[in-house]
Amino acid sequence: MADTLMDFDKALELFEPVLGFEVHVELNTETKMFSSAPNPAHESNHGAAPNTLVAPVDMGLPGAMPVVNQKAVESAIKLGLALGCSIEKHSTFARKNYFYPDLGKNYQISQKDDPIAYEGSVEVELADGRLIAIPIERAHMEEDAGKLTHVGGATGRIQGAEYSLVDYNRAGVPLVEIVTHMIEGAEHDAPEIAKAYVGTIRDIAKALGISEARMERGNLRCDANVSLRRRGSDQLGTRTETKNVNSMRSVERAVRYEIQRQAAILEAGGTITQETRHWHEDTGRTSAGRPKSDADDYRYFPEPDLVPVEPSDELIERLRGELPEAPVTRRRRLKAEWGFTDLEFQDVNNGGLVDQVEATIAAGATPASARKWWTGEITRLANAQDADAAELVSPEHVAALQGLVDAGTLTDKLARQVLEGVIAGEGSPQEVVDARGLAVVSDDGALIAAIDEALTSQPDVLAKIKDGKVQAAGAIIGAVMKAMKGQADAARVRELILERAAAN
Structure with a gap:
């Protein structure tokens, strides 16, 4: 009862x-x-x-x-x-x-x-x-x-x-x-x-x-x-x-x-x-x-x-001399050092991820990017697997993954695929990038070829862009990203689209 x-x-x-x-x-x-x-x-x-x-x-x-x-x-x-x-x-x-x-x-x-x-x-x-x-x-x-x-x-x-x-x-x-x-x-x-x-x-x-x-x-x-x-x-x-x-x-x-x-x-x-x-x-x-x-x-x-x-x-x-900093004091110090809002730090703390974020920052990531990965994609994957986020991936690998994003080697979308590979045991982020061929296409020649093909197939969109309606470039960006299998920097693609439209 x-x-x-x-x-x-x-x-x-x-x-x-x-x-x-x-x-x-x-x-x-x-x-x-x-x-x-x-x-x-x-x-x-x-x-x-x-x-x-x-x-x-x-x-x-x-x-x-x-x-x-x-x-x-x-x-x-x-x-x-x-x-x-x-x-x-x-x-x-x-x-x-x-x-x-x-x-x-x-x-x-x-x-x-x-x-x-x-x-x-x-x-x-x-x-x-x-x-x-x-x-x-x-x-x-x-x-x-x-x-x-x-x-x-x-x-x-x-x-x-x-x-x-x-x-x-x-x-x-x-x-x-x-x-x-x-x-x-x-x-x-x-x-x-x-x-x-x-x-x-x-x-x-x-x-x-x-x-x-x-x-x-x-x-x-x-x-x-x-x-x-x-x-x-x-x-x-x-x-x-x-x-x-x-x-x-x-x-x-x-x-x-x-x-x-x-x-x-x-x-x-x-x-x-x-x-x-x-x-x-x-x-x-x-x-x-x-x-x-x-x-x-x-x-x-x-x-x-x-x-x-x-x-x-x-x-x-x-x-007594070996005692570490009190947890409350440590949390307040880290929150101030990282520049997190109350809500941002609360997300980290409630997830039991303070140690992971601290170690990721120590490995070279910014506080914002460390928080983003641990409270976002890593926690999502951990919940899906009914696992502990701290056991899925090391802070060093998270920092290395963000480093590839910062260097332009990966987009955020590609980085999420790389993260899944790291968690699956396929190696370090760089090893997963190499094995899966996930690096961003940085060859402007290949991008321009894909852009020209998309512009030719969608002349109405080209006309809109030439008339100053630059938001229409989104359709071309989508086509190019599809052709590149997502392995392109959308911001760079947009720049090249506007350049090619002006030249036509």
Whole structure:
């Protein structure tokens, strides 16, 4: 049965949304958090066969002892510093006990009382340029669980499946979970703030080089908490937690949906069940998961096999010195350097193409041409192939392609054909031009021959041009371009047409 939804604006008239986010960032270390097994979150291990990236610790085998991954600790500290957090000098691990088939040990090594980073704040930028400070409660280290694949049934979910398979490759992948404090005062901006916050965490993780941060691969996952407080009341509402939302757009939509769903229930006199909920991308709805109380009985107790992590002041300051420019600061600097309008930069940023445009400019293209290619033809081709634009073509090839246009070797139309060849794996832009014979015909003799033939076959058009109706030249340009198979510079063709008409 479909949920009843209240109009979003009406919901905000009656209730104040209160938000909270838990974002899991998979670290791209060479090995896992507590074992020497290769880490599937590292790009080189992507797509590995099930249960091939495992070690006894990951499987929960008796006698297997965990060892902390130093690189993961450093990555967690970097992330904490980038979030404005204090770094814990005596950070401890704990066992979070629960049973699930893909958790071989029946507990997860995580952190409870002494997280590696705590009490910070990060600024997120909304589309209109406003900056919103998001308060960070903690960032703690933990390991990921494995993955279940449900076989049979129509949906790929456990309901209706004939059986399930367990892949332990992901078990033990190093994670940093970032937990916000309650976010109040979001009002109508709540969905956009959710999207902007997750995007900011993604940008920070990528800038630090600690994660691929690709949501579609699960490198970065968000649990979105939403509750509603009736206007004029001090009492917080009951929250729901929408789990593992895997795109920024989906986070935005899930928050909006929960506000509308909860408002309809409350206004009808119902109550909100405190529970986890699942986001369905296909329907744009959430559905109930499991009930959840404020004090889940995970029976935390100190991890007896791991000593506390005690980073030195020297290590913390060294890592602080390695922090890159903050994403918001970088975006504002690049926008000014490139001379983009708000809308132009928004197109680049919303497409996740800032890095690609920057690299293309560094390779020699102008900011305007780099933006044109990435937000235009490349994005169109990526959408048609259901692919990531950044993976279709390199910035260096885009810059080289624009260079051929600037040199007059290609028209924009021919350049689009060359781009398709590059994406198809036919080589560099110049190699595609050579192989396909796509260069602009620059021989005036060949162009004049085609023009004279077109003028002879259309004497009425020639007469109009001679009478000063130069717009009539368009018909001749079309005929010449057809004869040249599109491999002519239309501007040069027009110049020659007018010259030949004057001479006749």
